[in-house]
Amino acid sequence: MNLDFTGRVAIVTGAGGGLGRCHALALAARGAKVVVNDLGGATDGSGGSATAAQKVVDEIRAAGGQAIANAASVTDFAAVEAMVAQAMDAWGRVDVLVNNAGILRDKSFAKMTVEDFRLVVDVHLMGAMHCTKAVWPIMTAQKYGRVLMTTSSSGLYGNFGQSNYGAAKMALVGLMQTLSIEGAKSDIRVNCLAPTAATRMTEGLMPPEVLAALVPEAVVPAMLWLVSQDAPSRAIACAGAGTYEAAHITLTPGQHLGVSADxxxxxxxxxxxxxxxxxxxxxxxxxxxxxxxxxxxxxxxx
Structure with a gap:
């Protein structure tokens, strides 16, 4: 099976660096036309510049691919709608959405401000919702769509100091579960990817030899599979250092105990x-x- 994206149009958010950049480059290398979206801010979400996205676009074009830059904040639905309109004006369709944009505001729950909790949820959860909402009618009309949510082991299994990030990342799994059901009749397949990668957001958290194994490029094959024509739907794929796993939300058989005083x-x-x-x-x-x-x-x- 050859994962070919010739003729497909993809939007990748947070694609100015790290994992998103690798996603955008890989899709373009396999024939996709790519909207490279990046606010160009710091890892905590502050600041903003279109330069990061444009550099990736330049890389894609230098390699013979087609790409356009976009600096919309995924938290701004009107700006996201304009980004999708930009893709439609340029290429007439949107086939793939990779929701990758994110920020970190790590602190223990006791020390975390309500603002820092809300902002992380706003970027990860609402940002992915905004982008998916904007492309959904297009994918429904063309009877084809591939949507990828970026979840995290911090959401699936927890991680100290990341209550905000973990809550947002697990919420994306819940969003994926329902959208995969609702999108099935229109061949819109929705999946989650939990990456382990050394990026701007993780540097300084791991020793050098571990960082060397966790190159973002090692996550990319899972992304390509999950947004390909023959992709599964409703999968939670985990990827890091060239190792690939699947996570599941399971239910035990349980026991009927009835309802009584004891x-x-x-x-x-x-x-x-x-x-x-x-x-x-x-x-x-x-x-x-x-x-x-x-x-x-x-x-x-x-």
């Missing part, structure tokens, strides 16, 4: 068995949890 105590006694992972499943929709609960409840009455 149910809390019986639940406490049964918790180890209820929490055991043997026999767990990956629900295809939220309704499956309720179905499991009601099925066991009705069976217990017979």
């Amino acid at each position: 149910t809390p105590e019986r639940l406490a006694a049964a918790w180890a068995a209820i929490n055991a992972q043997a026999g767990e499943t990956v629900p295809l929709s939220g309704a499956e949890q309720g179905r499991n609960e009601v099925t066991q409840a009705l069976a217990a009455r017979r």
